[in-house]
Amino acid sequence: MKHRTHTLHTARLNNNCPTCFGTDGLEITFTQEEKETPFFKKPATQIDEKLYCHTCKNNIYPVNWTEDIERVFDYNKKIAETNKQYLKVKPLFYILTVVAIVLFAAVVYILIPKI
Numbered sequence: 646m647k648h649r650t651h652t653l654h655t656a657r658l659n660n661n662c663p664t665c666f667g668t669d670g671l672e673i674t675f676t677q678e679e680k681e682t683p684f685f686k687k688p689a690t691q692i693d694e695k696l697y698c699h700t701c702k703n704n705i706y707p708v709n710w711t712e713d714i715e716r717v718f719d720y721n722k723k724i725a726e727t728n729k730q731y732l733k734v735k736p737l738f739y740i741l742t743v744v745a746i747v748l749f750a751a752v753v754y755i756l757i758p759k760i
């Protein structure tokens with residue numbers, strides 16, 4: 646099984662960085678993990694978020710967020726939610742389903758006594 650991480654949404658914030666007080670370094674990233682099998686892609690239900698400051702090269706953890714950052718975070722999280730990935734069934738799944746139905750029909754046809 647393969648694991649992949651999708652970036653759903655990134656945004657540059659104009660807020661002050663709680664660490665270096667710079668106003669142009671903050672970037673928020675929303676990601677979602679995805680498991681891939683031969684039959685389908687199954688994304689995690691949870692979205693992970695990360696706030697990073699390009700000026701001081703630090704991850705800013707929620708404990709250090711200001712009210713303003715939280716407000717912008719909530720706004721961007723809504724955008725990320727709309728980009729969220731859902732369960733995707735691959736063509737192989739459909740092919741196997743069709744093959745299974747055809748086989749079942751054939752078996753039923755053979756087993757049912759002919760009138």
Ligand SMILES: [Zn+2]
Pocket residue numbers: 662663664665666667670698699700701702703
């Ligand atoms: Zn900073």
